[in-house]
Amino acid sequence: MDSKLAIVLIIVAAIAGYFAGGMGSDKPAEPTATATTPAPKPQADDKKIPDKAKESSNTLAAVKNKGFLSCGVNTGLPGFSAPDSSNKWTGIDVDVCRAVAAAVLGDATKVKYTPLTAKERFTALQSGEIDILSRNTTWTHTRDTSLGLNFAGVNYYDGQGFMVKKALGVKSAKELDGAVMCIQAGTTTELNLADYFRYNNLKYKSVTFDTTDQTREGFEANRCDVLTSDQSQLYGLRTKLNDPDSAIVLPEVISKEPLGPSVRQGDDAWFNVVRWTLSAVINAEELGVTSQNVDQMKSSNNPEIKRLLGVTGDMGAKLGLDGSWALQAIKQVGNYSEIFERNVGSGSPLKISRGLNALWNKGGIMFAPPIR
Amino acid sequence: MSDQPNTPTSNPSRPPPWNNPAVRSIVYQVIAVVLLGYFAWTILNNTLDNMARRGIRTGFSFLNNESGFGILLSLIEYDESSTYGRTFLVGLLNTLLVSVLGIFFATIFGFLLGIARLSTNWLIAQLASIYVEMIRNIPLLLQIFFWYTAVLQALPGPRDSIQLGDSYFLNNRGFYFPKPIFEDGFGAVLFALLAAIAAAIFIGRWARRRQDRTGARFPVFLTSLGLIVGLPLVVFLLVGAPLSFETAVLERFSFTGGSRVIPELMALLWALTMYTAAFIAEIVRAGIESVSHGQIEAARSLGLRNGPTLRLIVIPQALRVIIPPLTSQYLNLTKNSSLATAIGYPDLVAVFMGTSLNQTGQAVEIVAMTMAVYLTISLSISFLMNWYNRKVALVER
Numbered sequence: 001m002d003s004k005l006a007i008v009l010i011i012v013a014a015i016a017g018y019f020a021g022g023m024g025s026d027k028p029a030e031p032t033a034t035a036t037t038p039a040p041k042p043q044a045d046d047k048k049i050p051d052k053a054k055e056s057s058n059t060l061a062a063v064k065n066k067g068f069l070s071c072g073v074n075t076g077l078p079g080f081s082a083p084d085s086s087n088k089w090t091g092i093d094v095d096v097c098r099a100v101a102a103a104v105l106g107d108a109t110k111v112k113y114t115p116l117t118a119k120e121r122f123t124a125l126q127s128g129e130i131d132i133l134s135r136n137t138t139w140t141h142t143r144d145t146s147l148g149l150n151f152a153g154v155n156y157y158d159g160q161g162f163m164v165k166k167a168l169g170v171k172s173a174k175e176l177d178g179a180v181m182c183i184q185a186g187t188t189t190e191l192n193l194a195d196y197f198r199y200n201n202l203k204y205k206s207v208t209f210d211t212t213d214q215t216r217e218g219f220e221a222n223r224c225d226v227l228t229s230d231q232s233q234l235y236g237l238r239t240k241l242n243d244p245d246s247a248i249v250l251p252e253v254i255s256k257e258p259l260g261p262s263v264r265q266g267d268d269a270w271f272n273v274v275r276w277t278l279s280a281v282i283n284a285e286e287l288g289v290t291s292q293n294v295d296q297m298k299s300s301n302n303p304e305i306k307r308l309l310g311v312t313g314d315m316g317a318k319l320g321l322d323g324s325w326a327l328q329a330i331k332q333v334g335n336y337s338e339i340f341e342r343n344v345g346s347g348s349p350l351k352i353s354r355g356l357n358a359l360w361n362k363g364g365i366m367f368a369p370p371i372r
Numbered sequence: 373m374s375d376q377p378n379t380p381t382s383n384p385s386r387p388p389p390w391n392n393p394a395v396r397s398i399v400y401q402v403i404a405v406v407l408l409g410y411f412a413w414t415i416l417n418n419t420l421d422n423m424a425r426r427g428i429r430t431g432f433s434f435l436n437n438e439s440g441f442g443i444l445l446s447l448i449e450y451d452e453s454s455t456y457g458r459t460f461l462v463g464l465l466n467t468l469l470v471s472v473l474g475i476f477f478a479t480i481f482g483f484l485l486g487i488a489r490l491s492t493n494w495l496i497a498q499l500a501s502i503y504v505e506m507i508r509n510i511p512l513l514l515q516i517f518f519w520y521t522a523v524l525q526a527l528p529g530p531r532d533s534i535q536l537g538d539s540y541f542l543n544n545r546g547f548y549f550p551k552p553i554f555e556d557g558f559g560a561v562l563f564a565l566l567a568a569i570a571a572a573i574f575i576g577r578w579a580r581r582r583q584d585r586t587g588a589r590f591p592v593f594l595t596s597l598g599l600i601v602g603l604p605l606v607v608f609l610l611v612g613a614p615l616s617f618e619t620a621v622l623e624r625f626s627f628t629g630g631s632r633v634i635p636e637l638m639a640l641l642w643a644l645t646m647y648t649a650a651f652i653a654e655i656v657r658a659g660i661e662s663v664s665h666g667q668i669e670a671a672r673s674l675g676l677r678n679g680p681t682l683r684l685i686v687i688p689q690a691l692r693v694i695i696p697p698l699t700s701q702y703l704n705l706t707k708n709s710s711l712a713t714a715i716g717y718p719d720l721v722a723v724f725m726g727t728s729l730n731q732t733g734q735a736v737e738i739v740a741m742t743m744a745v746y747l748t749i750s751l752s753i754s755f756l757m758n759w760y761n762r763k764v765a766l767v768e769r
Contacts, residue, residue, distance in 0.1 A: 119726065123735055126428060146429035147733040168625070179625045180545060185713070185726045190441035194452040205626075206442050207636070207716045208727065218716065221524040222544055223635070225625045265427045 059131050059263070059270035060104065060320055068110040071097035072130035075115040077212065078236045079344035079352070080136045080156075089113045092343040093134040096155055096261050096278060099333040100132060103277045103325040108332035117211075118187055122147050125264060132274055134261040136230070138188045143262075152274040154260040155336075156344075157356040157365060159253035160192045161231040163238060166248050168225060173252040177202040182224040184208070184215045192255040193228055216240060219247075230257050235350050273319050280326035282368035283308060284335035286359055291334040294327060308371050315371055326371070336366065419736065434732045435460070441727055443718045445634055456728050463720035464745060470637060470719065471706040471749070474644040478705060479698075481645060482652025489657050500653065508650040513711055515647055520639035520715040527635070530626045539619040539630070546632040550617035557614040564607035565600070572596035636717035640709070648705045652698065659694035660686060691764045699757035703750050710746075720745060 063069050073081035073093055081091035094113070102108040114130050125133040126148050136158075137143070139151040164170045164179075173196075183189050185208045197204050207224055209215040216237050219227040227237065227247075234249050241247060261278065263271050284290070287305050289297050298309050307313045309330075310323035319325065333339065336359075344352045358364025389395045423430050435457040442452055447465045450458055488500035507515075524544050528534065533543040541548040572595070579590035608615075620630030663686050671681040713722040720742060729738045 119730060122733055126426060142731070143733065146427075148423070148426035148428035176625075178623050178628060185722065185730070187730070190727055191731060194441045198452055204442065205444055207444055208718065208722060209716045210713055210722075210726075214714070214716070217521075218524075221521070222529050223524055266425075 059267050060273055063104055063131055063270075067105065068112050069097060069101040069104065069132065070112050070114060070130045071100075072114050072116045072121055072124050072133040072135055073097070074135045075117060075211075077136060077233065078239075079232065079348055079350045081113075081115075081134070090343065092156060092339055093136060093259075093261075095333050095339045095343065096134045096274075097132060099281055099329040100274055100277045102328040102332040103280070103321055104273060106322065106324075106328050108329075118185070122149065125149055125262065128264070131270070132261055132263055136232075136259045137262060139258045139260050139262075140188060148265045149262045150265050150271055151260050151262045152271055153278040153368075154258040154366075155278060156232065156259040158230040158232050158257035158259055159356075160189055160228060160255040160257060161234050161253050162250040163219070163227045163229075163234045163247050164225060164250060165222075166246055170250070173250050173254065174200065174202070176204065176226060179204055179226050180224040181206040182209065182215045182218045182227045184212055184229060185210055187229075188255070188257065189229055196254040212237065230259075232344065232350075232352060235352055239349055269320060273321065276319060276371070277325070277329055279368035280308060280329055280371065281333065281339065282336045282359075282366060283371055284326070284330045285337040286361070286368070289330055289335060291331055291338060294331045298327070304371065313372075423736070429734060430737070432737055434734055434737075437732075439728065439731070441731070443723055444716070445637065445718050456732065459728050460720075460724050460741065463718065463723040466718055466723075467706075467709055467712075467720040467745075468749070470640055470644065470709045470712065470717070473641055474648065474705050474709065475702050477641070477645040478648040478652055478701075482649040482701075483656050485649055485653035486656025486660070489653060490660060504650045504653050507646055508654075512643065512647050512708055513714060516640060516643040516711055516715055519643045520636070523635045523639045523642075530622065533622075533627075539617070541620060541622075541627060543627075544635060545626050546634045547638070548620035548627050548630045548632045550619050551629070551631040553616045553618055555614040555616065557611040560611050561604050561608045561614075565604040568599040568603040571603075572599050575599075634717075636712070636715050639715060640712050640717050644705055644708060647708075648701055651701050651704075655694055655697045655701065656690070658697075659690035659692075662693045663689045688764065689766075692761075692766060695757060695761040695764060699754060699761075702753050702757065706749055706753065707746060 071094075073089065073091070076082045077091070079091055081089060081093040084090050089111075094111075097111045097113070098108040101111045114124060116124050116130075116133075116135055121133055121135050121137065122143070124130050133149070134155075136156070137151075138158075139154065143149065144151055162173050162176070164176075170176065176197075181193060181204055183193065183206050190206065190208065193204070193206065207218060209218055212229075212233070215227060215229070218224055220241060227234070229237065231249065231253060238244050238247055238249065261274055263274055283304075284294075287302065287308065289305060289308065294309065297305055298311055300306065303312070305311075307315055309327045310316055310325070314323070316323040316325040322328075334342070340354065340357060341347045344350045345354065354362075354364055356364050357366050360367040420430060436455050438453055439456045439459045440452050443450055443459070443462055445466060446462045447469060448458075448462060450462050485500050485504065488496050489504065491497045491500070527542060527544040530543045530545050533541040533548075535541055539550045575590075575595055576592050579592045583589055618629050620627040620632065667685055667689065668681060671685045676684070709719060710721040712719040713726060716722070725738055725742050729735055732738070
């Protein structure tokens with residue numbers, strides 16, 4: 001019996017020793033590996049990349065390879081991303097993906113949409129399930145620094161507001177002391193609301209729902225006095241009420257909500273593609289290039305337009321794209337003004353005015369760095 | 373593993389250790405455990421490594437950060453400046469609240485239904501079976517939505533509340549009732565209550581021993597009830613009724629002050645109770661039917677009436693059959709309570725895996741903590757019920 005015990009002990013010790021040894025040899029290897037990664041990178045980048053970790057940091061090549069763009073969008077938010085009656089995705093966020101697909105692949109239809117809830121969105125991007133997250137996502141410090149993603153720009157400047165029942169006779173958010181709020185879970189809304197009420201020394205109660213529709217139903221069933229959300233959404237939700245005239249949107253905007261597309265951190269080439277495609281459509285508006293006149297504009301004598309459309313310079317090549325990258329994006333999707341008016345502006349049921357989202361030289365803050 | 377196979381003597385034909393089945397089986401098991409441990413360690417290490425490489429924050433330090441958002445219902449002190457750790461506790465308590473209440477009501481209602489299905493009254497039995505067949509065949513989530521909508525639609529707004537007396541209000545913001553405020557000296561009442569409960573337990577034990585010995589019976593129930601209600605009441609009056617009430621008051625938007633039950637809790641509790649009771653009813657029916665009819669006949673021939681027959685003969689034997697499946701219904705109810713998130717009841721999944729996860733982005737840690745909580749609750753229920761099961765199990769002699 002003693003010998004048996006001894007044998008067991010020896011085996012356990014041997015196995016443990018083996019693994020401890022394995023772990024031990026791993027450990028010194030780890031720092032050297034991370035230390036040497038930056039060094040061979042320049043050479044490795046030009047060649048084929050067999051390493052799996054590298055694969056995830058070369059989204060541009062991966063997208064070109066598979067021939068379509070995976071885009072994470074909202075499950076259904078009119079004007080931003082929602083399937084239309086013919087089951088085609090439309091919206092201002094969807095158009096960002098379409099523009100990127102046009103710039104990279106030359107075809108705006110080559111996008112695979114993944115509808116995501118607020119809770120799922122970051123995990124989907126982190127895990128590589130999607131190439132770009134364009135889902136009315138607020139650019140905040142925490143998200144930019146601790147979620148392993150980078151925001152490539154802003155495609156809609158929003159702010160949080162309040163919608164109340166007309167019957168309550170409330171004219172300002174300052175009168176909302178003691179009110180009950182309906183909020184959608186998983187948004188920056190909850191934090192803004194708490195900040196605003198704390199700062200103004202007001203009390204409130206919040207009922208947090210899972211989806212936009214439940215939030216609206218709660219408001220309609222009078223579970224709460226106020227529905228709070230981004231202003232752009234409030235107008236959309238108001239049109240969905242049984243009696244839209246029974247509610248008003250209060251004038252106060254209590255937060256800054258810059259909404260924009262984001263990509264995985266550490267993939268600068270792909271980050272550049274998304275940032276500059278977005279900049280290209282905004283610059284196109286500024287330069288008066290539209291989807292209609294883009295072909296005539298190629299013969300324009302404005303050097304900025306020539307560079308944008310790839311007539312002169314190698315702006316596309318610098319991004320690893322075709323020379324006609326911006327031309328394709330503008331031609332197939334339109335410039336920023338066209339995108340805005342079609343989805344949320346005068347051409348849509350939402351009828352949102354440009355406001356902050358007007359170009360910088362027209363009273364707004366929409367400003368894209370120049371293409372040169 | 374002990375000393376039953378070949379005893380180590382100086383027997384020359386003793387097989388080598390690798391041919392010894394006992395040694396072999398131990399070796400295999402050790403290898404399996406080590407491989408499993410290595411597998412788990414690799415996954416953990418791999419996850420952490422990948423997350424670090426992608427610049428995703430890890431670790432549990434976020435629990436000490438300020439959460440910054442409000443929660444509708446909280447059993448403990450909580451406001452926006454509390455930490456995420458506190459948020460976790462609030463969510464956990466809300467989950468426990470609805471689970472415990474749900475288990476309590478579902479058990480009572482389920483037992484009544486189960487007995488009703490066996491009733492000799494045709495109408496009662498049929499009604500009970502229709503209820504059971506209907507409720508347990510409709511998905512729970514739908515029922516929760518149904519009751520929530522029904523509660524919200526059926527109840528009036530705060531201004532036209534249904535009023536019961538001066539201080540009870542029912543509207544679609546909740547059921548408001550006076551909040552008891554304990555003043556100095558109330559501790560004595562609590563002490564009296566505890567003493568009364570202890571005395572009741574003691575009397576129960578004594579009565580049982582006496583009945584075993586002499587056969588004489590003692591009205592344990594009535595005595596205990598009198599003690600538990602009477603003793604604290606007497607003390608309460610003696611120390612000068614140290615209790616006052618705070619009534620809810622209608623303000624511009626809603627009532628403030630007082631205590632209230634929010635409609636989300638009502639709807640969720642109602643749906644969970646109704647749903648689980650249907651399953652418990654079937655379990656109870658099965659348990660009672662498993663007791664052979666001869667037992668009842670034997671009890672009758674001894675001259676026992678219906679009540680004592682049920683209480684002393686049928687139920688103790690039925691419990692043996694009832695307890696194990698009942699345990700799994702309790703577990704189901706607890707886990708189903710996470711559907712709360714659909715109607716805005718702030719349970720653990722809603723406040724912690726919802727808002728907290730979204731604000732901090734630390735999915736791996738938060739999901740792991742949430743899973744650990746449900747596992748712990750479930751294992752605790754399981755442990756308690758198994759302990760109870762051993763107590764009621766047939767003692768074989």
